[in-house]
Amino acid sequence: MGVLRNSVCLRQWFTRVGGLCLLLFVTDVPAAAGEASTENRSPRVLVLYPYDERIAATTVAGEAIRARLLDATGGKIDLFSEFLDLARFPEGDYIERMAQFLATKYSGRSPDVVIALGEQSAKFVVTHRATLGGDAKIIVAGFNKSTALKLNLPPDVIGAFTEFNIIKTAALARRLHPSARHLFVLGGSSEFDHWWLETAKADLAEFSKNYDTTYLEDLTIEEFVAKAAAFPPDSIALALTIFKDRSGRNFIPRDAIKQISGTASAPIFGPYSTYIDYGSVGGNVVTFEALGETVADLTLDALDGKPITHVQAPHFDVVDARQLKRWGLSEQNLPSGTFQMYRQPTFLEQYWLTALVVSTVITLQSVFIIILLFERRRRRTAEVESRHRLLEVIHLNQSATAGALSASIAHELNQPLGAIRSNAEAASIVLRSACPDLKLIEQILTDIQDDDQRAHDIISRMRDLLKKRAEIEWQEFDLSELTATAIKILKGEAVRRGIEVSSKRAGEALPVRADKIHVQQVILNIAINAMDAMTKAGKERKLTLETRLTKDAKAELSISDSGEGIPDGKFGTIFEPFYTTKAAGTGLGLSIARTIVETYGGRILASNGGDGGAVFRVILPLARGGTR
């Protein structure tokens, strides 16, 4: 029972319970004289820790007990803690003095329940029960049933025992590594190690049948490391305890495990939570918190006067997420309810709120973008639609113009046709004569060709006039030249109406970028409008088209007539659609002209000239590059 025994106990604490030793002693300290019963005061609970307060194993369990008790009683409980430090002070007289000290200390406040965490605390409280007082309920925790038997606990001492069943750990390993074909079980050379390995062999008898099983025992630590490094990849290894190796060296088992697992070529599982973070993938273990809570529940029942019996602290499957990753074991194979330690939370788990907000914002943004894109598309469609409408209207306008000019165009066309006919007939007469004048015949044929070309030109102008555009055809052209073409189209009509057409051309080129046919239509609309304005008999009829370069470098075409001019107050309305003063007019000519000019970034202005007639000015921007 000396130092060695204590140190073994300490080891056992760490290894078996996973460092958590809960010893619960309910020692009935004899109630002091005159002490009131528990009815009138808060219940008292004393927790005995085997070590000092710095050993995490017991303190975590102790904290779990405190938390559960305070929570369950709403704080109406007196909790006392004593750190016995038995591992460092195992001497008999120290223990005696400690017992005396505690007896004295608690003589006035005898606890209702004494909780002893760990084997040493249990032994202490059982041994000194009489000294500490006889009435308290004693609850022990943090070791297994066989240890309890060895301690020879009195029947009224109730324990929360921790049992280590290697089978559950093995099952977890199988589940995580389903393709494994080899099983290795590691055990040390101490008495306990041997015992443990023998127990495991018996427990695994069934399980190991499916595997090529090797029990590794009585090896030096170096041999363990070497063997582990040579495990086939389809292996699982179960580490029991190695308190001592074959050469007699002592180990804290988890340190031995750490050494072995560092270079192991297959995952190592262990039934102790202390192995976690020391290279073990995990196992079916008892956690400190779970043990603490179990003890606390027992305590509460004891305080309530309910009968209590020995219980088993709950086991959990616990794994080290880093080891899962190291061995490529799938999280999905974990049984439900498995605790993963050191698990790097996934991005979503870690930043779920941020991620949610960001993704919401992005989604909303995307939705808005999609809506805007959709809107843009609709807008473009509408623009295209409206442009198509405009082109349709322009084409109708072209057709109307062609219709209005058809008589004069037909007349114009009949000139060359008539000439061709007369020439041909003259030629045939000449040829029939006695000595035909071949020189004349040749001249006639040349003239026929020229007239044919003339007819062709007229027809192509007419065709242009009727040309339908599906899309605007951008061209660069000289406004003066286009004006000359328009005059050719109009000349016949002007002659028919007795209107004298004159033109004045800008000295420089006026390159404009637009659809030629459209701008020509503008000229025709304005000119026909002007000709329509000159119907009064007797008055001189003059139509003048003049191109020039404006001071601000724009191309300008002015079309002036000798009609009555635009009446005052009508300047604003003449460009409105359907405004007309003519019986047969549609009122669309000028309106379309303005729409076309504005489409090409220009302006159209109306005023009255000096001699009373109207003057329309079409101003278009010069094409890039300007005048030559």
Add this chain to the structure above:
Amino acid sequence: MNPIIHIVDDDYSFRTAVGRLLSASGYGIALYGSGEEFLAGIREIASESCALLDLDMPGLNGLALQEQLMQQAPLLPVVFLSGHADVKAGVQAMKAGADDFLEKPFESCVLLEAIGRSLQRAVARREEFERNHAARTRLASLTRREVEVLQLLVRGILNKQIAHILGTSERTIKAYRHNLIGKMGARNIAEAVSIAERYGIIAASEEHS
């Protein structure tokens, strides 16, 4: 001498072609680019000629030119040529005395026919004009007294009564009557009265009285 055809058309090519056709067909031709040009040379126009006028010309158009021609050369036959069948213009031209109205382009036979017809008609018109001219000249040669006698004779008044009205002898009236029949180139008094009626001597003289 062949009849001269005057072609007035602003279209050079057309008038040249028509000119060639007519020339080949045996006519003399004269080409003019405008009505004004034609009018400028109107004095020298030969008696046997015909004018082909384009209806639509800048400046003086066909109808306006015809109006001018009616005054300056009333006997010149006019055939209109038009690029388009304009009924209104056609009617107007015919009313104003045009001989024909052709639509361009035309077959040569149509043109030649129209020209031939108008030339023939022109001959008849000229003869009549000359006849009338001669009659008018004769009427103008009558003395005031002879005109007075003629006016009374036209009304069917007897010589004796005329002598009484004019305060002279029946014998003198008979002498006037004989003279005026002779001056008017009539064979008898009935013809002389008919001529007097046709040329309005009666109305004119009634205004005098």
